[in-house]
Amino acid sequence: MTDLIEDDSVILHQKNHSGPERRLLIVSFLALLCTSLALMLAPAVRSGNWLTGLKPVFLFPLFIWGITAASLHLWIKRRLPRHDPLLLPIIMLLSGWGLLEIWRLTPSAGIRQAIWLIVAAAAAGLLIRFASSIHRLQEFRLVWLSAGLFLTGLTLLFGTNPSGAAPNLWFNFFGVYVQPSEPLRLVLVIYLAAFYTKRLDFLSMPSIKNSGSITPIILIYGLSITLLILQRDLGTAFLFAGVLTLMLYLATRRWQIFIAAGVVLVLAALLGTMLYDVVQVRMSAWLTPWLDPYNNSYQIVQALIAFASGGIFGTGPGLGSPGFVPAAHTDYIYTTIGEEFGFLGTFILISLYLVLISRGLKIALSHREPFPRMLASGITITTALQALLIMGGNVRLLPLTGVTLPFVSYGGSSLLTSFLGFGLLVSLSDVKGKPRSDRSFTIVQLGFMAAFCMLSLFTCWWSVLQGPSLLSRADNYRRYVESRFQARGSILDRTGRVLVSSTGEPGSLERNAPYPSFASLIGYDSNLLGQSGLEEALDPYLRGLYGYPESELLWSYMLDGTSPGGLDVKLTIDLSLQEQIYAEIRDQHGAAVVLDSETGSILALVSSPSFDSNTLEEDWEIIAQREDAPLLNRAVQGAYQPGSSLTPLLLAWQIKTMGSASSQTDMNYAKPVRINGMELTCALQGGSDTIYSAARNGCPAAALSIGGTLGSEAIKTMFTTFALTGTSTLPLQQNQLPEPAIPTELQQLEKESTGQGNLLVSPLQMARAMVSLQTGSLPPLHLIDSVHLPDGSFQQLQLQDGTVNIFDADTVTKLQNGFNPGTGHIPCFTGQAFTGTDYESLSWVTCLIQYEGPAVFTLVLENTLPAEAAVSADQLLDLPAFASP
Helix, strand or coil: CHHHHHHHHHHHHHCCCHHHHHHHHHHHHHHHHHHHHHHHHHHHHHHCCCCCCCCHHHHHHHHHHHHHHHHHHHHHHHHCCCCCCCHHHHHHHHHHHHHHHHHHHCHHHHHHHHHHHHHHHHHHHHHHHCHHHHHHHHHHHHHHHHHHHHHHHHHHHHCECCCCCCCCCEEEECCEEECCHHHHHHHHHHHHHHHHHHHCCCCCCCCCCCHHHHHHHHHHHHHHHHHHHHHCCHHHHHHHHHHHHHHHHHHHCCCHHHHHHHHHHHHHHHHHHHHCHHHHHHHHHHHCHHHCCCCCCHHHHHHHHHHHHHCCCCCCCCCCCHHHCCCCCCCCHHHHHHHHHHHHHHHHHHHHHHHHHHHHHHHHHCCCCHHHHHHHHHHHHHHHHHHHHHHHHHCCCCCCCCCCCCCCCCCHHHHHHHHHHHHHHHHHCCCCCCCCCCHHHHHHHHHHHHHHHHHHHHHHHHHHHCHHHHHCCCCCCHHHHHHHHCCCCCEECCCCCEEEEEECCCCCCEEECCCHHHHHHHCCEECCCEECHHHHHCHHHHCCCCCCCHHHHHHHHHHHCCCCCCCCEEECCCHHHHHHHHHHHCCCCEEEEEEECCCCEEEEEEEECCCCHHHHHHHHHHHHHCCCCCCCCHHHHCCECCHHHHHHHHHHHHHHHHCCCCCCCCCCCCCCEEECCEEECCCCCCCCCCHHHHHHCCCHHHHHHHHHHHCHHHHHHHHHHCCCCCCCCCCCCCCCCCCCCCCCCHHHHHHHHCCCCCCCECHHHHHHHHHHHHHCEECCCECEEEEECCCCCEEECCCCCCCEECCCHHHHHHHHHHHCCCCCCCCCEEEEEEECCCCEEEEEEEEEEECCCEEEEEEEEECCCHHHHHHHHHHHHCCHHHHCC
């Protein structure tokens, strides 16, 4: 009587399962409908053309899905009234999600997947028709197993590959490709469940009656895995081994099985690494992907960048660029979902699999007979392991195995096998009994929960925590796709004239930089070469990632997966000044800097030779091999010896620290000195009768005298105070040079004093240091003036450095009077250094001028004599740009 009441309560509790299932299917349909509509609108959103950009074709796979889901629902409702109401909605949502993504990536593959979906659903329905006869499967276990092994073995002789590459795992039946190893996994599960039914007593004994009874299992699985290894289908082989291990544990409840399986796994991995190149490549790509991101590790690196591109909420269906990942619709479809649906989408996907696993194990525990119990658990374990292996490989949790993601990845054989497994599982769910507790099943379920939680954490790591660093990589090609559809902001000079901008129509936008004089400063933004210069430093503003309210950014990404639009950035550079200076020195190797002494604004930053960023991709091989390094921004990245141009700074430092300059009236500052075995003389002859004139003309004897007076510690402090060591806060790549050691020997002190030692400076550093002779302080360098905000206003960017006061007003007056008595104007300074093993002449000229106020002009020319450089400087200062700013 009690049993009858219990059974009746179960029936009453389960009789309305078709209602929840119907409602869940409607929810699934609405979710897929939203995805279909998003895919339909995505091309129009990207191109901005709402008349021709719409793609209603994405409603077709939804229609096929709807008919299939409704048919299966009605059929199962009729045949299995007590079935689990969650199974069908979950597998249909997974298969529909995969179908839409496959169709979006490869329409031809999407059509084939839709046909396979119909075939797979029909096969599952046929299996459900004979649900009451499932127990008879164990009677033909050897027949099914022999057929599966035979067909799998035949692929060694007659197999092919749809892609034309290896391995050959498919049969080609008039254009229809079938992979025998896919149904083999289901056949092996059936065989294993039947084997345990014959050999084990699940109701009374927790262990195997006869230790030799597992020998047939080992032999069968050994043969299966050997075939797969010969085929190089290592992912399926690993899957089979995992299924065997977990099902054996559920049957015996012996934890020692995991130790044995772990030992075998390690040995198999070592053996596979030694025997197969593909295993070596995949292990290397898993452990050290960053060492070879453009070849063997290209796939996994691009997959991780895809997750980063998706972030938390994803780019939106159809708005990502998952095609950069090879096999995005098969092995890496989890990556596709991660990019377009974000971490939130992957969390939903993982949750669906966890619910499916939980329901599958619950169905297994509802059976008291061993065969249906082991069959349900085997199907569930296979699905769980397969999902875990492929998704774990996508996020570097595991080495990539190459198995498909159940119900989601492209593949007819995989989809058919998964639906057959679903047909068996839903048939087994039509049972009256309540689930019984079993510690071994609980452990397996908790193990899968922990593994999938780890998978979710790894996905979050790459999508969110490591997202910024991955997106900034040069091999992140997705940002260039975005820039072809959405214009990057323009870079302007200080008066608003355009230095570089995006031109063309959405979908074919290109960067246009009309002024070669700015190429080394602005850099490039290239799909093939990455980014450099200000294009790289200002990328967040130019792409519209900075400058907008967070709410507006979030809303824009939710709508179309992109920022609201790139913002223009204004520099402090003067276009006319830059162009005229470049025109004068373009045939020479060197750099020129014009710096506002009061504000630190960089008015010109010229490097020669330069390049044309508009044709850089076509000319790259030639430009990259040129010995004159046109890609180098000499004004900022140049590392030059200062030579005797250091003398005015030494003299100024002596006045600051000692109160006055040297007063050696009998000193011959024009006399040559020997440094590094070379005889050094004044850069410019004449006018070296005083220490001031000697410093102005770059006489090394004057530098040697001052250096000996100051000493090592004072010179070291001077280098640091004048910011001749270290780097500035400018958003440009700069040389990371070590600070020169304090000279302890007289010979090294002489080298540092004459600028022929270890100190290396850039023209910009020298220009800023020389500002102190005019104003008494070092201003913060100012290159980025403002950002053009969406409301039309320009927002000034706050400087990170402050002004460094070095000299008081009395010291500045002494310097002015000493260098040019009675005029109050400090003239030009000329210096010379000898660089390289061939001791080539390097000439410096720095002039303290008036350009809308006090300013510094610094010129450095390679392989040029000081007299020639002085002439060039005079010609440059006579340019119209200097006369009428």
